Amino acid sequence: xxxxxxxxxxxxxxxxxxxxxxxxxxxxxxxxxxxxxxxxxxxxxxxxxxxxxxxxxxxxxxxxxxxxxxxxxxxxxxxxxxxxxxxxxxxxxxxxxxxxxxxxxxxxxxxxxxxxxxxxxxxxxxxxxxxxxxxxxxxxxxxxxxxxxxxxxxxxxxxxxxxxxxxxxxxxxxxxxxx
Amino acid sequence: xxxxxxxxxxxxxxxxxxxxxxxxxxxxxxxxxxxxxxxxxxxxxxxxxxxxxxxxxxxxxxxxxxxxxxxxxxxxxxxxxxxxxxxxxxxxxxxxxxxxxxxxxxxxxxxxxxxxxxxxxxxxxxxxxxxxxxxxxxxxxxxxxxxxxxxxxxxxxxxxxxxxxxxxxxxxxxxxxxxxxxxxxxxxxxxxxxxxxxxxxxxxxxxxxxxxxxxxxxxxxxxxxxxxxxxxxxxxxxxxxxxxxxxxxxxxxxxxxxxxxxxxxxxxxxxxxxxxxxxxxxxxxxxxxxxxxxxxxxxxxxxxxxxxxxxxxxxxxxxxxxx
Numbered sequence: 001x002x003x004x005x006x007x008x009x010x011x012x013x014x015x016x017x018x019x020x021x022x023x024x025x026x027x028x029x030x031x032x033x034x035x036x037x038x039x040x041x042x043x044x045x046x047x048x049x050x051x052x053x054x055x056x057x058x059x060x061x062x063x064x065x066x067x068x069x070x071x072x073x074x075x076x077x078x079x080x081x082x083x084x085x086x087x088x089x090x091x092x093x094x095x096x097x098x099x100x101x102x103x104x105x106x107x108x109x110x111x112x113x114x115x116x117x118x119x120x121x122x123x124x125x126x127x128x129x130x131x132x133x134x135x136x137x138x139x140x141x142x143x144x145x146x147x148x149x150x151x152x153x154x155x156x157x158x159x160x161x162x163x164x165x166x167x168x169x170x171x172x173x174x175x176x177x178x179x
Numbered sequence: 180x181x182x183x184x185x186x187x188x189x190x191x192x193x194x195x196x197x198x199x200x201x202x203x204x205x206x207x208x209x210x211x212x213x214x215x216x217x218x219x220x221x222x223x224x225x226x227x228x229x230x231x232x233x234x235x236x237x238x239x240x241x242x243x244x245x246x247x248x249x250x251x252x253x254x255x256x257x258x259x260x261x262x263x264x265x266x267x268x269x270x271x272x273x274x275x276x277x278x279x280x281x282x283x284x285x286x287x288x289x290x291x292x293x294x295x296x297x298x299x300x301x302x303x304x305x306x307x308x309x310x311x312x313x314x315x316x317x318x319x320x321x322x323x324x325x326x327x328x329x330x331x332x333x334x335x336x337x338x339x340x341x342x343x344x345x346x347x348x349x350x351x352x353x354x355x356x357x358x359x360x361x362x363x364x365x366x367x368x369x370x371x372x373x374x375x376x377x378x379x380x381x382x383x384x385x386x387x388x389x390x391x392x393x394x395x396x397x398x399x400x401x402x403x404x405x406x407x408x409x410x411x412x413x414x415x416x417x418x419x420x421x422x423x424x425x426x427x428x429x430x431x432x433x434x435x436x437x438x439x440x441x442x443x444x445x446x447x448x449x450x451x452x453x454x455x456x457x458x459x460x461x462x463x464x465x466x467x468x469x470x471x472x473x474x475x476x477x478x479x480x481x482x483x484x485x486x487x488x489x490x491x492x493x494x495x496x497x498x499x500x501x502x
Contacts, residue, residue, distance in 0.1 A: 007468060009480070014469045023458040023497075024469050030453035032501060 002037055003050040013054065029060070038064045069175045076167035077179070085157035088125035093118050126153050227398040228407040229305050230370060231417045232258045233320070234284040235272065235393055239415075239424045240497075243272040246290065254501055256287050257418040262373065263299035264381050267292045270301075273391060278321040278352045281406065286323075286393035291374075294386035300373020302334075303395070304502040306452060308368035311361045311399070318342045319356040319403035320395035322372060325349075326388040329374050331395075333359050336367030339379035346390075356403040370397050419449045423498045433464065433481060433491040441491045442470065442480040447498065450475050455498035463491035474500065 005024065007014035016025040016037055025033040040048040041061035053061075083089035097112035104111045130151050133144040192210060205221070212218040219225060237257040246269040249261045255270050271288040278284070289299055305311070318331050327348030330341045343357025361368060372392040376382055394406045409417075433441035441464060447455075451474040461467050464481025471478050477498065483491045 005469060007470060008466075009468075009470065015472065021458070023456050023499075024472075025456050026454035026469075026472050028454035030500075031456055033456040033499070 001050050002040070002048060004054055016057075019050070035064075066175060066178075069171055070178055072167050073171045073175055073179055076164035076171075079160060079164040080168065083123060084161070085126055086128065086151075086154045089120065089123040091118060091122035092120035126151050128154065226407070227396070227404060228409075229307070229311070229368075229397045230258075230303055230395045231421075232256065232303075232414055233393070233395040233406070234281065234408075234414075235259070235287050236285055236411055237415050237418045238272055239418065239422055243270060244274060246271040246288075249289065254422065254499075257422060258303050258501075259287055259301040260303070260501070261289065262302055262371065263289075263291075263297055265297045266295040266299070266384070268299055277393060278354075281321065281394045284393045286321075286391050288323075288389055288391040290387060290389035291384045292386060294384050294388065296381045297384050298373055298375035298379060298381045299384070300329075300371055300375070300390055301392075302369050302371035302373070305368040305370070305397070306502060308361075308365060311368055312365050313361060313363040314399055315358060315360050315401050316397060317356065317358045317400055317403050318370060318395075318397050319354070319406075320372065321352050321393050322346045322355050323350065323352045323391040324374065324389060326374050326382075326384060326390065328376065328382040328384075329372070329390045330377065331355055331357065332371045332373060332375065332377075332379055333361070333397075334367070334369040334371065334379070335362045335365035336369065337362065337364065339371075339375075341377035345377075358401045368397075370395065416449050419447070420452050421499075421501045423447055423449075423451065423455070425496055427495045429496070430462070430492040430494045431496065433479070433483065433493070435483070435485050436480075438485045439482055440480050441483040442478060443491075443493050444476055444478040445493075445496065446476045447474070451498065451500040452502070453500045455500040457499075458495075458497040459493045460495040461491075461493050463487075463489040467493075 001019045003017050003019065004013055005015045005017050006012070013027060015027055016034070018025055018033070023033070025031065025037060028034055037057070038061040041053055041057060042065045046053055093116050095114045096117045098115050100113040101110040102113055128151060129148050131146050131148050134147045135144045136142040208221055209218055212221060235256050238255070239257055240255060243255050247255065249255070249263065249268045249270040251261060251263055253261050255261060256272055261270055269290050269292060271290070273286045273288050277286060287301055289301060291297065291299055316333070318333065320331065322329055322331070324346045325348055327345055329346040329348070331343055332339050333342050340359060342359045343355045346353050346355065371379070372390060372395065373379065374382060374384055374388065374390050396403070396406055398404060431443045431445045433443035436442045454472050454474050455477070457469070457472070457477055459479070461481065464483040466482045467479050468481070469478070470480050479493055481491055483489070
């Protein structure tokens with residue numbers, strides 16, 4: 001639980017007192033405990049404060065939350081932009097100027113010499129399943145049996161994509177607009 | 180009569196190489212260096228180690244020579260932040276059985292009491308990380324562990340990456356070194372010896388598995404140079420930028436500055452990284468208030484009459500400006 005400290009000489013906020021840890025926290029954004037106060041305001045709201053949360057602290061907490069959500073959103077979008085491991089990736093070729101130019105007699109203009117450049121290399125999809133040998137824990141002498149499971153690369157990819165999609169879905173629209 | 184003589188151009192370096200002087204590979208490299216900066220890098224002079232308290236000599240917060248119950252993200256031995264993703268764990272400041280090449284060093288041992296699927300260790304956040312962005316870094320240090328997933332990791336505050344090989348889990352001291360290029364998009368730099376996957380994820384940890392480390396060094400370049408030894412005084416001053424605790428009995432008396440108020444002002448021994456979080460106890464006076472704190476000094480005033488004979492002071496002061 002935090003409470004604002006008022007300097008009775010200047011009548012201005014001098015810091016934040018943390019009742020839980022019995023320490024005085026300065027109003028300095030570079031101080032890690034000040035950042036923890038902002039985190040507590042984001043997570044717990046007014047419950048973490050003895051009395052009302054000062055407006056400037058609430059504003060700082062809102063700004064921190066916005067920036068965190070923006071950073072998380074950008075990471076999630078970048079993750080979703082990666083190719084799906086189970087599908088692989090198609091090659092993408094672009095026609096780009098070589099830097100040379102030749103004279104076109106029909107148009108009577110210099111024209112760029114173009115060549116095809118592979119901008120995205122193709123990646124084959126991974127095998128959908130893999131087989132592994134399963135050994136009996138009860139009988140070490142027993143013959144192992146084969147077990148077919150989903151390719152762990154696909155499992156990981158699907159889980160990470162789902163996590164990234166959940167972040168995107170939970171991101172407020174103003175944050176998305178700022179991205 | 181004028182005689183013109185022409186001589187073929189000679190390559191001085193090749194000529195020197197032909198001399199049968201005992202230059203060796205290092206000497207050759209010095210001669211081939213193009214700039215004094217390259218020569219300096221080859222010799223490994225100057226302030227090299229970005230890690231503070233790499234030998235774990237400074238422990239201002241207290242005595243942890245006995246295994247101490249560990250709280251995540253708390254600091255114990257200076258500059259090293261404890262980390263675990265779960266379970267119950269202890270931290271210990273070990274003062275004996277150090278690596279033979281680091282005689283006099285101390286080490287930090289983090290032990291899992293409960294075991295489980297967890298990651299645990301310690302980390303040090305480098306303040307001046309911008310200096311290292313986009314550059315090749317070499318990590319080195321001594322590690323002892325009974326878990327073969329013990330390793331050094333580096334974070335650019337976006338992702339974690341293992342540097343060098345993992346410890347064998349033999350329970351003996353092993354010197355571990357590796358090189359990594361800090362991403363140009365890094366937003367920080369943290370070194371962490373920990374039991375984890377190569378990307379800092381949880382692994383299977385048995386009860387009483389531990390990681391112990393000392394001699395941690397992080398430097399520019401792709402070669403691990405010998406550990407940069409700094410005196411205790413130097414190391415203490417470096418640590419005090421992040422945390423300062425005078426002896427608990429040290430008293431900072433308040434002077435009477437108004438008929439009803441007294442003020443205690445304390446100047447830090449070194450300029451701290453930021454305005455610190457402060458813990459203190461008081462004697463005498465009432466309604467203690469912070470006044471005009473910053474990263475070089477703190478002040479507290481209390482209501483105390485100028486006719487009062489009681490001593491008014493603060494003591495057991497702790498100033499924390501850690502990252």
